[in-house]
Amino acid sequence: MNVAVRIARYESRDVSRGRWLVVYVVLLFGLAQTLLALEADTTRALAGLINVVLIVVPLVGLLFGTLHMYGARDFNRMLLAQPVGRRELFNGLYAGVALPLAGATILGLGLPLVVAALRDPSALAGVARFLAVAVVLTLASVSLSFLTSVAIRDRAAGMGVAVLIWLSLSVLYDGVLIVAASTLPSAALERPALIMTLLNPIDTARVLLLMQFDGAALMGYTGAVFRNFFGGATGSVVAFLTLTAWIVLPLLLARRIFRRSDL
């Protein structure tokens, strides 16, 4: 069997046994179930979950991934003493962390939502998109966490940076965007605003969900760039591709650093 797959299997089993993953699943499940219980309408419950998912999923992905990588340092050294390539090891590690987390997301959010969607088929498209975004966002935040942990040797500093990344992407970035958008003359801002949005994975995920839940408001905007972007499938495709790039690019960079670094 491929070494990377073996490592991934070992790692994921290790991660899945840990209590943090269970806590995460229970947390997501609880949040989803509470909102579904409070709202009669599944689509509205989903809309309420947007904020939760955009905050909790990246935070957990970033922290969990970073913690795990720092924790696995000795294990990595030990394995690398064996005939194991760094590339395989890295791939195995990523799959071993990202897949259980993605699984937890699907389990925690998906179970209650799919059950609700089966009762209310009109919400099915919304649920599907919602879960897809949650999973892709999980993978992207684990990618970022790997990049953080290989780039910064010091564990405490690394954790700090991970939290800072999360804070910047989920709150500060949008604050800067709002200030910029409301001070600059708004004539030619459409395209820059869209590009800036796509440069932040959390914003990209948010836009993907907006298209599902606020279509009426987005279509009310006058500008042609937004209209073309949000009007058809273009927006969804571009945003999903961008999010995929947010998984792949940090990961490739992290692997490059990992292969060259002195462990």
Add this chain to the structure above:
Amino acid sequence: MHGVLARRLASGTVAAIGVLVASCGTGAPSAFETADQAAHAEHAPMEHATTDLEQRPAPDDRPGIPDSESLETEPTAARTVLIVDPAGPLSSIGEAVRAAAPGSRILVKPGVYTEPTIVVDRPVTIEGEGYPTIDGEGERQLFEVTSDDVRITGLALRNVGVSYVQDRAAIRVERAARCEIDHNRIHGGFFAIYLAGATDCRVTDNHIVGTGAAETDSGNGIHAWNSSHIVIESNQIRGHRDGIYFEFVKDSRVSRNVAEDNIRYGLHFMFSDRCRYRSNSFRRNGAGVAVMYTSDIEMVGNRFESNQGSAAFGVLLKDIRDSRIADNEFRENSVGLYAEGFDRTVVEGNDFVRNGRAIRLLSNSAETQFVGNNFEGNTFDVTTNSRRVRSSFEGNHWDGYGGYDLDGDGVGDVPHRPVRLFALIAERSPVTTVLLRSFFVTLLDWTERVVPSLTPDNLVDERPAMRPLDRSAT
């Protein structure tokens, strides 16, 4: 958005003003009018029309249409029946009309009829059997009704053809009373049914499909001009410029119609006082429904759905007074209810569901009350353009309400401010729309709600309902 809106309003207003000017005796039609509108204005002076029409009872009080009842019953000995058949001795409907004595019934057998415009100048019933087709071959009006007491039913009308100089219609009623147009299928009427100076007419159960692609080469589905006591009921209209168009129509009733996928408005009316709109559905029309310069209207139990776009509205109300808008459903429109110069009107018991902006209330509206409406899943519940609002909100259910109800009387103990701070930001800088649902925006809204400093002071619901309100039975 304002630019587009202004253009839309302007085009309607200019035409309307043109007619007014012409009818007031200057006699010089405005350059903006179509030749046809000018012709109307000259031939049917307003003053005559209004004095004559205003004495009639309101349609709701009318026991029935006096002469139509005898038209519906089986022919008596005094009434003749003429049979038109492509194979028969009488193969032209026009000929049949010319041969008919008043009160006759003309039965049209199945087939395709192509003949010059049929002028119905005497009270007859033209009834199709198995939907005989009358084809205008893209170049003419099909029926021109100039007599009172005419009924046209059961026909398939098609290919009127586009005209840029004449408002051609499948059926045009010109200064006639008590007409009945029902159960027809009209496909590709430039205008489908055109009532000019009609009174006490009923247009019911027609199926109307337009083939226009742009506003400029398309007419309206049911067009009524300078008419009164009209009943438009249970028609289906799609693919026209405006589904139903009223201008200077008084005391009329529009109910149970479905207007969808029309190029501009599903329903468009101006200067049409005392009209009632009930239980209609307006879906996916280019710009929704527009209602202007009118007072004393009642819109009850209608559905306004999926009208999306930068200038699309569930209902656009401009200069509307002393009216009532109740128990309607506004769903997934870019703007649910847009109100400008919207005075002394009651908006109650409506459901606003998943609209971009449920209500856009401009500050030139006064003394309008929003009572007992439900707001659910809208991106913005209320937006406005001023800090001073002269309308009131009370007892509505807001899904974004964060207050509590300690005494359990179903009324929230804390007032609700439906205008979000982000609504103001998005107003000033529309491009920030992409930041909807951002955590930062949620924080902003939250701080504003705690310490209001920018949102309208007096746009407050002091008695928000804790639970969604049932739509009262109407």
